[in-house]
Each structure stands twice: as structure tokens, then as C-alpha cells.
Amino acid sequence: MFKNFIVLTLLLSLEASFAKQSLHNTANIKCELDDKDTLVIGCTNKCGRWNSWALKRYARKLGYDIDIINLRSENQTVDYTQVDGILIPGGSDVNPDHYIPLQSPQTKSRLQSLRHFYSPSDIGEDRDKFEFGLLKDYFANESSRYQPILGICRGLQVLAVSQGIPLYLDIEEELGIKNRRYTLDRVQVNNPESLIRELAGRSSFRAVKYHHQGIRLDHFLENQDRWPNLDITGTSHNGKLAEVMEFYDRPILGVQYHPEWTFFSKMRRGVFSWFLKRSCFNKIMGKKIYEKRQLSLTRNH
Secondary structure (H helix, E strand, O other): OHHHHHHHHHHHHHHHHOOOOOOOOOOOOOOOOOOOOOEEEEEOOOOOHHHHHHHHHHHHHHOOOEEEEEOEOOOOEOOHHHOOEEEEOOOOOOOHHHOHHHOOHHHHHHHHHOHHHOOOOHHHHHHHHHHHHHHHHHHHOHHHOOOOEEEEOHHHHHHHHHOOOOEEOOHHHHHOOOOEEEEEEEEEEOOOOOHHHHHHOOOEEEEEEEEOOEEOHHHHHHOHHHOOOEEEEEEEOOOOEEEEEEEOOOOEEEEOOEOOOOOOOHHHHHHHHHHHHHHHHHHHHHHHHHHHHHHHHHHHO
8 A cells, every 4th residue: 555655756747848758658667456455357348268368367477366247238238437447349341420520621522432331230339329428438537637548449549549540441542552461560569668569569560450531630630730749650552551549638648450369478567467457457446546636636626
């Protein structure tokens, strides 16, 4: 408990000095759970065999007991604030109606002409409604500031669209890059001080891909000043495809590739271990930091 108090005091004193390189963007965080505690990870859809296996494997290595639940099911919806970390797994196409109306007339016209590449599905519509609703509340909720999110494949795209960033509707049609189907691609790290560089332990790595949509990277780069708190820190195909997105004001990491399928890699271990350690930190310290910050703000006013 005394150790936790020291960490809390240190974080509050340093927090204001972090801008582009925030405390969220580091793997160098240690967190220990009491024997009676269980880490609860909430997936916005069925987590799937390989995500669950990776989470359990690295939780065991970190000494954590873990419970993985589905935040959205036919029988019930679980309040996301009641879990320690949120994982948005891969899956169906994101409905372009969530981003086309927000674009300039020129971009809107281009996207509308490509709309037929979108593959609608019932599960996709259900997930869109749930995940965009969750993220809207999450970003508006200051008490969730230390709750980590890991977005994988579709999860990265949902995170991007939630910030107003549009997608390529089909990378083969728009970029001339064959749609990725269990493809092993090389990811290039663009920022040597990024979280993904620390997690992967190298400036490039290979990862398994399965997608035909992706972040509209040219649009993001042309309008980057709109999103000062996030960055694309990894790309592939000579900088044409966004592979990693990091948020600097919250512990959020989005990856276009599938770390759960990229076996025997330091990157895989790093990504899931970071997510679990951030979830542990949120469980133990997140609400305490928020409450102390609110108390400090009240006193200052």
C-alpha cells in the first residue's frame, strides 16, 4: 500500500510535464495484484480463442489471475467502467455511414463512389452501435482516463473513426495493395520514442494481417493538427498503410495487424503484457488518481 502511495504521488507531480511522451506510452510500469484480486478484461465482442489464450498466457507470466468477459452479448450488456481494461477485437467491416457524413464534399464524393466495397452484416451493425456508443462515453468520462484500450484490426479502425478519421473502403482498389488474407507483412516503426518501438524492441517487425479496409492515412497526415493527442507510429507498404495508432492522453493502443496470431514474437508479448499491466494499474490506482486530481482542482478553485 505504501508503494502504491509513492507511485500515486509521483504520477500526480509528473503528469503535467508530459506532452507527446506520456506516462501512458511506456512499457516500464510495474503493477502487482493482491492474492485475492482478479483482473477483469472486457471484450466488446467474443474475444476469440487466440486473444483469450494470449491474455491468459501473459497474465500468468505476470502473476495475475484474470477473468475475460464479453461486454456485449444477447443476454446482457456489462458496464464498461466495471472492467479493468477493454479489448476491441477484429471482425466485421465498419459501416461507412459513421464517417462519410463528416468529410469534405470532395472526400465524401470519393467515399460514396466506393461504398459498394463495404460488406454489411448484422454482427457488424450490432458492434458499430455498441462500440461507438462505448467510445463516445469513454472519451467523455474523465474517470476512465487510466482505463486502457487495446484495439486489434477492426478495433483500430473503430478507434480511428470514433475520432473522425475516415477509412479506405478497399485497399486493393484505392492503393493497389492486395487485400491482406493471413499475410505476414513487415511493419516499420516511424517514431523511435513510441510505445510500439519499446514493446517490439526493434524498429521493424513482421506481423500477421487480415483486412481489406484501413485508416485513410493520407487524410490523417493532411489534417494531423486536428488530432494533437494521437499519432500513427507504425506503417507498412512504404508508408501507405497505417499499422499502429497511439493516443498520448490515454492508455490506448490500436494495431491493424493481429498480435494474437503473430506467435513467438517479442511484439506479441509486449503488446499483451503492456495491456495487462495498464489494466492492473487502472484497477489499483486509476480511480485514486482521478479522485485526488479532482480534489486538487476543487481546492485550487
